[in-house]
Amino acid sequence: MKVTIRTIGCRANQADSATLGRCLDPSSVTIVDGFAGADVVVINTCCVTAEAERDCRKMARRALREAPGSRVVLTGCAVTAIENFGKDIEGDVEVRGGGDVPMEELAAWINGKKEIGPDRDIQSFSGAGRSRALLKVQNGCDHHCAYCVVPAARGPERSMPMDEVLDNVDRIASSGYRELVLTGVQMGAWGRDLPHGHSLAKLVEAVADRFDVGRIRLSSLEPWSVGEDLIDVMAGHGRICPHLHIPMQSGDDGILEAMGRGYTSADLVRVIERARAVIPDLAVGTDVLCGFPGETDAAFDNTLALLREIKPFHVHAFPYSSRPGTRAATMSGQQSRQVARERVRVVLGLGEEMFTGFVEGQIGKVREVIVEGRRSGEINGLTDNFIQVALSGGDPSPGALVTGRLTNLPPGEHHRDHHRVVVLLDRQAHVGELS
């Protein structure tokens, strides 16, 4: 049986799809890339924006067109949060799983009810060899930001128990991964539902102690989750990548309050300043939601001002879209799509400038790089502080950790890749594989 798995949305969804893939029985199921020839197409859906929802429908229609006769299965957040999702798609699509149904169950259904595979929530990011593994340690969110449907789709906060996390960490290490990315829907909430008052800081410290073959990266954390304890653990542990992605969403205190985010722009500045003071070369990324109801030009200017103040090197910007069932959907002051899109454009332009500034400041420094694979004849890697690099010198294997000095590409070879400048590792400074 040939199965295609497609994922729309965040890292939590990617981790779920990876779990599905790993639980399929390799003796009877082949995972294929394209739709043509697939017997089953699974689309792991997202509903965080209207665009994401549209993309899911578009993908389902494409699967029906390109793989006639296949079973097109919708699962994930959109089928959980949106009643009758998929009913408007002309053709035979079926909804399976979603909500609290684990991917293992969907896999068991595809396998013909035969459950296999010990790995849970582990994902390789690399197409060639083993490099980065994703471990989802938390699911759900109790925060209920005014614009967000994720709590409806993912349910209440649940943490993977510490023992289970550490067992997974051992499995990832022995599988050959040298970078472990911890992720969750609202990862900062890890431990709140566990009996002994564990915190994310304690989890990260325990994981970093255990994962002694490589490095740890934390995926997105809400501003209220980045406490002093976590910053101290990051600063004090050489295995934790100097990289924090902290969604700001807006720089205007009135809009932040209307969003129900629970912090002010000054709080965010304090968190980032504190982290930068003790974590050298920290890369800070952020998300911005543009065109929230009531966002005036002045409020948007405050967002730009906050971006200039915190100088993230990586900015994701999204146009606000009204999600049924959210508080924001009934707020006055809804903006046109055009306004939201124009603001996204402005934010991304500013983001490019800040990205260039950060990378220029890193040229000449020695950084640790994980080798991800080859693309267009180049060996690609990712620094601990999240800069994509092309390697010059040596031929390290995918998944290896190497160190080297960042240098500029020669003129003419300077190009951007997903908003990341590609730089070269200096041949002389290349010290080879660490492990």
Ligand code: SF4
């Ligand atoms: S913290 Fe807010 S934006 Fe993030 S998942 Fe929870 S409700 Fe959504």
